Amino acid sequence: MTHTGKTPPDGTVPGTAAGGTPAAEGLDAHLVVDRGAFRLDVALRAAPGDVVALLGPNGAGKTTALRALAGLVPLDGGRLGLDGRLLDRTPPESRPVGVVFQDYLLFPHLSALDNVAFGPRCHGATKAEARALAAALLERMGLADHAGAKPRKLSGGQAQRVALARALATRPRLLLLDEPLAALDARTRLDVRAQLRRHLADFEAVAVLVTHDPLDAMVLADRLVVIEHGHVVQEGTPGDVARRPRTDYIAHLVGLNLYQGRADGHTVHVDGSDDGTGTGTGPVIVTTEDLTGPVFVAFPPGAVTLHRERPAASSARNQWRCEVTGMEAHGDQIRADLTGGLRLTADLTTVAAAELGLHPGAEVWATVKAAQTHAYPA
Ligand SMILES: Nc1ncnc2c1ncn2[C@@H]1O[C@H](COP(=O)(O)OP(=O)(O)OP(=O)(O)O)[C@@H](O)[C@H]1O
Numbered sequence: 116m117t118h119t120g121k122t123p124p125d126g127t128v129p130g131t132a133a134g135g136t137p138a139a140e141g142l143d144a145h146l147v148v149d150r151g152a153f154r155l156d157v158a159l160r161a162a163p164g165d166v167v168a169l170l171g172p173n174g175a176g177k178t179t180a181l182r183a184l185a186g187l188v189p190l191d192g193g194r195l196g197l198d199g200r201l202l203d204r205t206p207p208e209s210r211p212v213g214v215v216f217q218d219y220l221l222f223p224h225l226s227a228l229d230n231v232a233f234g235p236r237c238h239g240a241t242k243a244e245a246r247a248l249a250a251a252l253l254e255r256m257g258l259a260d261h262a263g264a265k266p267r268k269l270s271g272g273q274a275q276r277v278a279l280a281r282a283l284a285t286r287p288r289l290l291l292l293d294e295p296l297a298a299l300d301a302r303t304r305l306d307v308r309a310q311l312r313r314h315l316a317d318f319e320a321v322a323v324l325v326t327h328d329p330l331d332a333m334v335l336a337d338r339l340v341v342i343e344h345g346h347v348v349q350e351g352t353p354g355d356v357a358r359r360p361r362t363d364y365i366a367h368l369v370g371l372n373l374y375q376g377r378a379d380g381h382t383v384h385v386d387g388s389d390d391g392t393g394t395g396t397g398p399v400i401v402t403t404e405d406l407t408g409p410v411f412v413a414f415p416p417g418a419v420t421l422h423r424e425r426p427a428a429s430s431a432r433n434q435w436r437c438e439v440t441g442m443e444a445h446g447d448q449i450r451a452d453l454t455g456g457l458r459l460t461a462d463l464t465t466v467a468a469a470e471l472g473l474h475p476g477a478e479v480w481a482t483v484k485a486a487q488t489h490a491y492p493a
Pocket residue numbers: 150153171172173174175176177178179180327
């Protein structure tokens with residue numbers, strides 16, 4: 116994915132003002148919403164052309180953030196700037212914002228064309244202008260043949276594109292998509308994901324989408340903003356986030372074992388590793404990177420080899436005695452969860468699992484080569 120003319124990979128937006136005046140272009144928001152026990156406090160910045168995905172576990176606050184951007188939930192603090200204007204007090208219908216809701220919310224009694232023409236009509240276009248614009252958008256979406264169809268006659272993928280056309284029809288400066296592919300079956304999802312990616316790439320203003328699905332996020336967005344417990348825990352390009360996860364949720368999402376600890380050269384002492392005796396004899400991970408201070412160490416489950424006996428001569432610098440706590444089949448692979456010397460997840464073939472006689476409660480040795488770990492500053 117390119118970033119030409121867009122937000123740089125570190126997420127900063129040139130010209131963003133920290134205090135009073137919002138950035139002259141794009142989105143410059145600090146969303147604070149109080150919901151009793153839950154508080155959303157998220158800063159979001161994006162330049163025109165950026166596609167930002169809000170990713171996070173259930174209840175993290177993604178939908179609340181999206182609804183706050185749309186003006187459907189009032190801000191209790193912070194501000195919402197778009198193209199240099201503060202929108203905090205602008206009612207939702209007057210904001211230059213288009214929304215594609217999860218279940219599309221098309222008007223059932225209107226044709227696809229009239230659904231798309233509805234917004235421009237409300238914004239003062241004549242009926243003929245609005246319908247011409249709607250026809251052009253539907254054509255662009257490959258839906259010219261379905262312009263006269265009512266929503267119930269449309270497939271899930273077609274309805275999704277009509278909803279997108281409807282959101283784009285008012286030429287929004289901020290496009291919001293709530294779980295845009297969640298309502299589709301797996302096969303349709305594949306096609307629609309690819310089409311949506313093309314439409315988003317052509318969109319010249321800011322797009323923000325909410326998803327649980329890491330694949331949707333990675334394919335559709337230039338930048339990921341990961342939210343947990345109402346706060347941003349990590350943001351960056353999909354590649355950065357996948358390579359250098361900073362929380363267990365993200366590590367799990369991208370399928371990595373992740374540890375936080377303290378590096379002393381090639382040795383990382385994993386946090387919480389002191390066994391209470393004060394001797395600090397907890398797990399260490401040997402890495403190829405030479406670092407000092409707080410770090411993360413990550414390695415994929417496929418980098419772990421399991422052995423029934425302690426390997427006598429092994430090139431793997433890392434060896435831990437572990438107990439299997441759970442096993443799950445993934446295609447022709449078995450994913451095993453282990454605790455003991457180190458808490459980790461290992462992938463192995465079903466044949467290897469059978470040969471090892473692996474079962475919950477089994478004791479094994481886990482090895483990982485230093486070269487297959489990746490350490491980076493915390
Ligand atoms: N109308 C509401 N009133 C009070 N609390 C709410 C309301 N809507 C959501 N919440 C709470 O706000 C928190 C965030 O919810 P939100 O729906 O934004 O999360 P989410 O990340 O979108 O989750 P999901 O992926 O499950 O949709 C949750 O703790 C939820 O219970």
